[in-house]
Each structure stands twice: as structure tokens, then as C-alpha cells.
Amino acid sequence: RNLKWMMECRSDIDRLNASFLEIYESLIPREEEKVKQKQLLALLEKLVCKEWPEARLYLYGSCANSFGVSKSDIDVCLVISDADLNKSEVLLKLADILQSDNLQNVQALTRARVPIVKLKDPATGISCDICINNVLAVVNTKLLRDYAEIDERLRQLAFIVKHWAKSRGVNETYQGTLSSYAYVLMCIHFLQQRRPAILPCLQEMEATYSVTVDDVECAFFDQVEKLRNFGSYNKETIAQLVWAFFSYWAYGHNYANSVISVRTGSIISKQGKDWTRRVGNDRHLICIEDPFETSHDLGRVVDKFSIRVLRGEFERAAEIMQYDPNPCVTLFEPY
Ligand code: ATP
Ligand code: MG
Numbered sequence: 001r002n003l004k005w006m007m008e009c010r011s012d013i014d015r016l017n018a019s020f021l022e023i024y025e026s027l028i029p030r031e032e033e034k035v036k037q038k039q040l041l042a043l044l045e046k047l048v049c050k051e052w053p054e055a056r057l058y059l060y061g062s063c064a065n066s067f068g069v070s071k072s073d074i075d076v077c078l079v080i081s082d083a084d085l086n087k088s089e090v091l092l093k094l095a096d097i098l099q100s101d102n103l104q105n106v107q108a109l110t111r112a113r114v115p116i117v118k119l120k121d122p123a124t125g126i127s128c129d130i131c132i133n134n135v136l137a138v139v140n141t142k143l144l145r146d147y148a149e150i151d152e153r154l155r156q157l158a159f160i161v162k163h164w165a166k167s168r169g170v171n172e173t174y175q176g177t178l179s180s181y182a183y184v185l186m187c188i189h190f191l192q193q194r195r196p197a198i199l200p201c202l203q204e205m206e207a208t209y210s211v212t213v214d215d216v217e218c219a220f221f222d223q224v225e226k227l228r229n230f231g232s233y234n235k236e237t238i239a240q241l242v243w244a245f246f247s248y249w250a251y252g253h254n255y256a257n258s259v260i261s262v263r264t265g266s267i268i269s270k271q272g273k274d275w276t277r278r279v280g281n282d283r284h285l286i287c288i289e290d291p292f293e294t295s296h297d298l299g300r301v302v303d304k305f306s307i308r309v310l311r312g313e314f315e316r317a318a319e320i321m322q323y324d325p326n327p328c329v330t331l332f333e334p335y
Pocket of ligand 2: 075
């Protein structure tokens with residue numbers, strides 16, 4: 001069946017578009033939330049600098065990559081350059097300092113995959129995770145934020161997809177489904193692949209920004225203000241893109257052979273990356289290459305059970321976009 005033709009035949013496409021935009025608008029954080037986040041960061045900076053004057057704090061994740069919905073927690077990275085640093089000791093010390101300054105629920109999770117200190121600020125009501133020297137996350141946050149500056153449809157699509165994933169329970173890495181970071185990369189890749197393309201591939205362009213982090217060279221074109229018209233040949237609306245995104249993941253993607261790669265702006269082969277078989281716990285049932293840590297498959301958390309859940313949800317979403325009279329409600333119904 002010709003799905004593209006069918007979607008163009010939805011007579012309510014304009015109404016649908018308005019409803020998706022409304023959902024998007026309702027998810028955007030208000031300005032006062034950003035102000036409170038800055039306040040909390042300033043407080044943390046003050047406390048941290050007393051103990052480690054050379055240290056710096058950076059926001060990363062959804063509070064800084066422009067894909068954060070309202071009332072998200074904030075992710076902070078403490079950068080300390082000290083050759084023989086013991087992360088656990090620093091985290092415990094940090095927890096001590098924060099505890100004694102009226103911050104609530106301070107907890108050091110030193111054994112987690114990414115060790116962090118968690119806390120809640122009673123003044124602003126914001127919860128926060130602080131990790132140490134996770135500079136690649138700070139750099140991939142910048143990459144995502146720069147992509148979001150190029151075409152507004154990326155932010156719209158990613159908000160809708162994240163909202164769908166949270167509503168449907170498929171945004172839980174500990175249950176074998178995907179992280180928000182993985183979903184945003186799926187959206188970027190998807191818009192790079194539209195014809196005409198809606199997003200360029202920043203890592204294939206002349207590098208205007210370059211850093212080396214943990215032996216990984218991170219280089220890309222970051223003068224994104226020059227790319228504001230890049231997607232203008234493509235007139236697709238958000239409703240069409242949401243539909244096409246889900247039908248790509250439901251019916252179009254080759255799960256057996258393909259890896260999506262934002263780094264190259266294309267699909268690459270599993271074979272080429274040696275991601276064809278299970279190695280340890282990495283099963284590679286859905287392959288999403290990290291833009292910088294290219295040996296890293298963000299789909300590795302997905303197992304043989306959760307891949308069925310995930311693909312079932314993509315199919316459900318594609319069907320709804322095709323046939324449901326009220327997709328903007330049905331799509332986000334709790335599972
Ligand atoms: P949410 O709104 O759900 O909190 P988020 O953007 O903060 O979304 P997370 O998936 O919690 O997304 O990830 C936070 C940040 O941590 C990401 O933006 C990314 O910089 C980094 N990150 C997360 N997972 C990975 C990973 N597997 N590899 C590398 N970096 C990652
Ligand atoms: Mg987060």
C-alpha cells in the first residue's frame with residue numbers, strides 16, 4: 001500500500017497540524033523555569049568553588065540541549081582537571097558540602113553506571129543530578145542544541161516523540177527501551193534523510209568547533225545561524241513528519257542490517273561496524289550510533305523482549321496517524 005499517498009489524503013491534515021503544534025507549545029518550559037535553573041546553578045557554583053576553586057560546572061542533557069520539556073530535572077557536570085582523581089571520593093565530598101547547605105535528599109550514587117550526586121533544591125523545587133568529568137555529554141548536548149537552531153521542526157518533532165515515548169512507557173533504559181537522547185538522535189537522523197533534507201550533517205561540514213575529549217575528536221560546523229534557511233525547500237508540516245517518522249520505524253527501517261548515523265547523515269551497515277551479533281550484553285537489535293563515541297550503540301539496552309514492545313509501539317503509532325480520527329489524543333494514551 002502506498003502510505004505516503006494515503007497520508008496526503010487525510011482531509012483533516014491542517015487541523016491535525018494545529019493540534020500537534022498546540023501540544024508542542026504546551027510542553028515548552030516557561031521562562032521563569034529557566035531563571036530558576038540558573039539560580040540553582042549559581043548556588044551550586046558558589047558551593048563547589050569553595051572546595052575546588054579550579055572546578056567548573058556545566059549544564060547538559062535536556063535542560064541545555066533545548067529538548068527539555070517543562071518541569072524536567074536538570075543535569076549538571078562538574079569538571080575537575082586532576083590526574084589522580086578518585087570520582088567516588090569527590091562525589092562523597094560533594095554530597096557532604098551540599099548536605100550542609102540545606103539542599104534536600106542529597107544522595108551520592110557512587111556505584112551507578114554514571115556515578116552521580118542527586119539532590120533537590122527546596123527554594124526552586126528543582127531536582128538535579130551532578131556527575132563528574134562527563135565532558136562528552138556536555139559536547140553532545142551542544143551538538144543537539146546546534147541542530148535545534150537550524151529548523152524549528154526538529155524541536156517540534158522531538159517534543160512530540162519524547163512525549164509519546166513517556167506516555168507509552170518506552171523511554172525507560174532500565175526496562176530495555178530507549179533514552180531521550182536516543183530518540184532525539186532518531187529525530188535528527190530522520191530529518192537529515194528527508195528529501196529535500198530538513199537538516200544538514202554538521203559533522204560532515206567544515207569544522208568550526210573542535211575539541212578532543214577522552215581521545216575522541218569532536219569536530220563539527222557550529223555556525224548554525226548561517227543555516228537557518230537550510231530546510232526551507234522542504235515544506236512538510238509537523239503532522240506529516242510525525243506520521244512519516246513513525247511509519248519509517250514501523251515499516252521502513254531495516255532492523256536486520258541498518259545503523260542510523262547522525263555523524264554521517266546516512267544509514268550505515270551493521271556489518272561495517274561488526275554489530276551483527278550479540279557481544280556480551282550488547283544485542284544490537286536496533287542500532288543508533290553515538291555521534292562521537294562511534295563504537296557506542298544507543299540501542300544496546302534493547303533486548304529480545306523489549307524490541308517487540310518497541311516495534312509494536314511504532315506500529316501502533318503509525319496506524320493511529322493513518323486511520324485514527326483523533327490521533328493527537330490516542331497517540332499519547334497511557335499504556
Ligand atoms: P529527559 O528530558 O528525559 O531528562 P535528557 O535529554 O536529559 O532527557 P537523557 O537521556 O536523560 O536525556 O540524557 C541526558 C544527557 O546525557 C544527554 O543529553 C546526553 O548528553 C547524555 N547521554 C545520555 N545517554 C547517553 C549515552 N548512552 N551515551 C552518551 N551520552 C549520553
Ligand atoms: Mg535529563
